[in-house]
Amino acid sequence: MTKSLTYAEAGVDIDKANRLVDKIKDIAKGTPRQGVMGEIGGFGGLFSLNVDGYEKPVLVSSTDGVGTKLKIAFMTNIHDTIGIDLVAMCVNDIAVQGAKPLFFLDYVSMGVLDESVVPDIVKGIGEGCKLANCALIGGETAEMPGLYNPGEYDLAGFSVGLVDNSRIIDGAEIRMGDVLIGIASSGLHSNGFSLVRKICFDIMKLTVDTPVPELEQTIGEVLLTPTRIYSETIQxxxxxxxxxxxxxxxxxxxxxxxxxxxxxxxxxxxxxxxWERPPVFHFLQSGGNVSETEMLRTFNNGIGMIAVVPEDRAGDVLDRLHALGERAWAIGEIIARKGVSPQVKWVD
Known part of the structure; x- marks a missing residue:
């Protein structure tokens, strides 16, 4: 070889990555900033922990991805909502323990960095952080030639929250007779998409642009509906x-x-x-001839979060949820154990 080979010629463009970091910095600045030290671009994200009002502060963390819902983003070439799903899947998991989310980090990886796609992805992540009232303080954008199919990428997210030890919600105080309050989902959220894609695209032979009159959108638009973020409601x-x-x-x-x-x-x-089950679930159940049992153990079926509350305060909790603009219903009760392991009994 007489020519000097460059990293860019091998498929990794450092200059492009640096340009993307500059765009991401602007998005991150638009998320809640209290506690954030410095800006994106360092080796680690800095966050000043304010524990005033906490007797024994406990950090709660979670990591997750979006799963094969990403395939719908690839098929539609719509990338500015999938980041909301990423944030939701992480912050909802720490919210159920009573934690207030503080900050979020993301990981975006693709074969060839696309300067039109990555900002859209991070824009969605920034919007999710705003909805969760937490800061986007860092992440990683990786270019990995040969690892992904053209036009595809993967996402992962990481959230950290704070709760006082005495206020951790772990279910230990649940008693027989307590009421289950179901809080509405926005649709499929980010689970069950391997089955969803099989039903819609293999069995029903739809395309993402197919209008579905009973759903009043194209199937692609329905499937990309972002996951609800419940952090502020729970707080x-x-x-x-x-x-x-x-x-x-x-x-x-x-x-x-x-x-x-x-x-x-x-x-x-x-x-x-x-509770009210959104039409998309009826559509999928009918289109795939899916049993009710399989539906209930695969999808949220319209309930994205469940709160267990004392029977005498169920009305107050429902009133508060409705005042917050949430759709919510009393959907069940805690009963005495009959078998060896815990189970759900579905009753009419």
Whole structure:
């Protein structure tokens, strides 16, 4: 070889990466900044921890991705909402323990950095951080030639929150007779998309641009509806109402997630038809001939978060949720354990 080979010729363009970092800095500055020290671009993100008002502060952390919902973003070439999903999947998981999210970091990786796509992705992440009232303080944008198909990428997110030890919500105070309050989802959120794609694109032979009259959108628009972020709603609830347990309804649906927080002596009874199930779930169930059991253990079916509350305060919790603009319903109760392991009993 007579010519000097460059990193860019091998597929990694450092100058392009630096330009993208400059764009990301501007997005990060638009997220809540209290506690943030410095700006994106250093080796680590700095955050000054204010623990005034906390007797025994505890940090709560979570990491997650978006799963194969990313495939819908690739198919539609719409990338400015998937970042909301990324933030939601992380901050909702720490919110159920009573933690207030403080900051968020992201990881974006693709074969060839696309200067039109990456800012859209991070724009969504910034919007998610605003909704969660936390700061975007850092992340990584990686160019990995040969690892991804053209036009594809992967995302991961990392959130850290703060809660006082005495106010951690872990389900330990849940008692028989407590009421389950279901808080509405915005649709599919970010779970079950391998089954969704099989139903929509393999079985029903739809394209992302196919209009679905009963859903009043194209199927691509329906599937890309961002995951709800419940952080602020939960903080408003736990401030002065007795919340004994919270469950984020993600992969595994209501069936698998609610049992993660109930005590050993308890089971859960949930009333079918006690909440409004968005039309997308009926559409998918019919299109794929999916059993009700499979629907309930795969999708959220319209309930994105469940709060367990004392029976005599259920009305107050519902009133507060409705005042906050949430759709919510009393969907079940905590009952005595009958079997060896916790389970959900579906009742009419």
């Amino acid at each position: 408003m609830l736990i401030r002065d109402l007795p919340i004994r347990g919270l469950a984020h309804i993600t992969g595994g649906g209501i069936t698998e997630n609610i049992v993660r927080i109930i005590p050993q002596a308890c089971d859960v009874a949930i009333r079918r038809g006690s």
